[in-house]
Amino acid sequence: MRVFWTVFWSLLLINMLSYVVANMVGDTYNYMLASTVAIVFSVIVMLIGEALPNEPVEKH
Template sequence: MRVFWTFFWTFLLINMVTYVVSSMQGLEYHFATGSTLAIVATVLILAIAQLIPNEPIEH
Protein backbone atom coordinates (compact mmCIF):
# COMPACT_ATOMS: atom_id res chain seq x y z
CA MET A 1 0.00 0.00 0.00
CA ARG A 2 2.96 2.29 0.71
CA VAL A 3 4.19 1.87 -2.85
CA PHE A 4 0.77 2.68 -4.28
CA TRP A 5 0.41 5.92 -2.33
CA THR A 6 3.97 6.94 -3.12
CA PHE A 7 3.28 6.44 -6.82
CA PHE A 8 -0.13 8.15 -6.61
CA TRP A 9 1.16 11.36 -5.05
CA THR A 10 4.35 11.40 -7.09
CA PHE A 11 2.30 10.93 -10.27
CA LEU A 12 -0.02 13.82 -9.42
CA LEU A 13 2.70 16.21 -8.28
CA ILE A 14 5.14 15.52 -11.13
CA ASN A 15 2.40 15.92 -13.74
CA MET A 16 1.33 19.17 -12.10
CA VAL A 17 4.90 20.48 -12.14
CA THR A 18 5.33 19.38 -15.76
CA TYR A 19 2.15 21.23 -16.72
CA VAL A 20 3.12 24.43 -14.91
CA VAL A 21 6.69 24.50 -16.22
CA SER A 22 5.64 23.80 -19.80
CA SER A 23 2.98 26.50 -19.54
CA MET A 24 5.49 29.02 -18.20
CA GLN A 25 7.88 28.25 -21.05
CA GLY A 26 5.11 28.44 -23.66
CA LEU A 27 5.49 24.79 -24.66
CA GLU A 28 2.93 22.02 -25.10
CA TYR A 29 2.08 19.81 -22.15
CA HIS A 30 2.96 16.16 -22.78
CA PHE A 31 1.28 13.67 -20.46
CA ALA A 32 3.78 10.95 -21.40
CA THR A 33 6.73 13.07 -20.27
CA GLY A 34 5.16 13.74 -16.88
CA SER A 35 4.22 10.09 -16.45
CA THR A 36 7.72 8.89 -17.32
CA LEU A 37 9.26 11.34 -14.87
CA ALA A 38 6.77 10.22 -12.21
CA ILE A 39 7.77 6.57 -12.62
CA VAL A 40 11.48 7.42 -12.42
CA ALA A 41 10.91 9.65 -9.38
CA THR A 42 8.87 6.93 -7.63
CA VAL A 43 11.64 4.38 -8.13
CA LEU A 44 14.24 6.84 -6.81
CA ILE A 45 12.11 7.73 -3.78
CA LEU A 46 11.55 4.07 -2.90
CA ALA A 47 15.25 3.25 -3.39
CA ILE A 48 16.33 6.12 -1.14
CA ALA A 49 13.77 5.08 1.48
CA GLN A 50 15.29 1.58 1.54
CA LEU A 51 18.82 2.97 2.03
CA ILE A 52 17.97 5.15 5.03
CA PRO A 53 18.25 3.19 8.29
CA ASN A 54 15.10 2.95 10.43
CA GLU A 55 16.83 2.56 13.77
CA PRO A 56 19.01 5.19 15.41
CA ILE A 57 22.74 4.54 15.29
CA GLU A 58 24.40 4.40 18.68
CA HIS A 59 27.84 5.97 18.98
Protein backbone atom coordinates (compact mmCIF):
# COMPACT_ATOMS: atom_id res chain seq x y z
CA MET A 1 0.00 0.00 0.00
CA ARG A 2 2.97 2.33 0.64
CA VAL A 3 4.12 1.86 -2.94
CA PHE A 4 0.68 2.66 -4.33
CA TRP A 5 0.33 5.91 -2.39
CA THR A 6 3.89 6.98 -3.14
CA VAL A 7 3.39 6.48 -6.88
CA PHE A 8 -0.11 8.02 -6.78
CA TRP A 9 0.97 11.22 -5.04
CA SER A 10 4.14 11.59 -7.06
CA LEU A 11 2.20 11.20 -10.32
CA LEU A 12 -0.42 13.68 -9.19
CA LEU A 13 1.96 16.33 -7.86
CA ILE A 14 4.64 16.09 -10.56
CA ASN A 15 2.05 16.22 -13.36
CA MET A 16 0.38 19.22 -11.72
CA LEU A 17 3.74 20.97 -11.36
CA SER A 18 4.67 20.17 -14.95
CA TYR A 19 1.34 21.51 -16.24
CA VAL A 20 1.64 24.77 -14.32
CA VAL A 21 5.28 25.36 -15.28
CA ALA A 22 4.60 24.54 -18.95
CA ASN A 23 1.75 27.06 -19.05
CA MET A 24 3.80 29.74 -17.31
CA VAL A 25 6.66 29.31 -19.78
CA GLY A 26 4.31 29.07 -22.76
CA ASP A 27 5.38 25.56 -23.69
CA THR A 28 3.21 22.50 -24.33
CA TYR A 29 2.36 20.06 -21.54
CA ASN A 30 3.92 16.61 -22.04
CA TYR A 31 2.10 13.97 -19.96
CA MET A 32 4.52 11.14 -20.76
CA LEU A 33 7.60 13.12 -19.76
CA ALA A 34 5.99 14.27 -16.51
CA SER A 35 4.84 10.74 -15.69
CA THR A 36 8.30 9.32 -16.38
CA VAL A 37 9.86 11.89 -14.06
CA ALA A 38 7.24 11.08 -11.42
CA ILE A 39 7.97 7.34 -11.58
CA VAL A 40 11.71 7.94 -11.29
CA PHE A 41 11.10 10.34 -8.39
CA SER A 42 8.88 7.83 -6.57
CA VAL A 43 11.49 5.07 -6.96
CA ILE A 44 14.16 7.37 -5.52
CA VAL A 45 11.89 8.29 -2.60
CA MET A 46 11.16 4.63 -1.87
CA LEU A 47 14.87 3.75 -2.00
CA ILE A 48 15.72 6.56 0.42
CA GLY A 49 12.91 5.42 2.72
CA GLU A 50 14.23 1.86 2.76
CA ALA A 51 17.80 2.99 3.42
CA LEU A 52 16.93 4.99 6.54
CA PRO A 53 17.15 3.10 9.84
CA ASN A 54 13.90 2.30 11.67
CA GLU A 55 15.27 1.98 15.20
CA PRO A 56 16.13 5.00 17.32
CA VAL A 57 19.83 5.60 17.86
CA GLU A 58 21.12 4.92 21.36
CA LYS A 59 22.86 7.80 23.08
CA HIS A 60 26.56 7.18 23.64
